Amino acid sequence: MEATRLTLELPVLGTGNNPRSDGLHLTEVIRDLMKVSGLAPAEQSNWNRTTTFTAGFVWEEVLFGLWAEHFSAAFARLLARKYDWYQTGEVRRDGIICTPDGLDISDVWTLQEAKFTWKSSKNPPMDNWYYMTQAKGYCKVLSIYQVMMHIFYCMGDYKGNGPQYEAWLIQYQPHEIEENWQMILNHAAYMRDKQ
Secondary structure, eight states: OOOOOOOOOOOOOGGGGSOOOSSEEHHHHHHHHHHHHTOOOOOOTTSOHHHHHHHHHHHHHHHHHHIIIIIHHHHHHHHSSOOOEEOOOOEEETTEEEOOSEEEOSSSOEEEEEEEESSOTTSOGGGOHHHHHHHHHHHHHHTOOEEEEEEEETTTTSSSOOOEEEEEEEEOOHHHHHHHHHHHHHHHHHHHHHO
């Protein structure tokens, strides 16, 4: 037998190929806010960012690609309603560019977010400051109050159970959305002043 390890670079796949507009993106504001406030996790300096991001983009593509065929029927049975979601592309508000994963426009409009993570499933998404800040920001730009998160925990709960999928429907109060957005705007102004 003869085998040769090839040196190939994984391209960014899925929604990661979508071009990003110039300007200040919500994710940049949140990451900078986490950095200056001490909330940022330790950098995974030895991780290949392209490969890591591609895993999330692929999960989003799979989720959207199979939604109509599988998930919509399952959630219709579970929540007694049909879901009809699509990808919004970039949305701007107050000079901030946002790229929500999806929007369900049936009945009560709902933000749809796909998350692929190495974090443990033992912690619910409500405990993840980044997820909540991002989701509330997207809700603000879409003028809605709820998000359904589809989380693929690639390491499960780190107890040998393997990968796990969890779906969470989270409803925010209007004041939570407004307070979050004001924090984003304040920090965006701080970032612009630093330039």
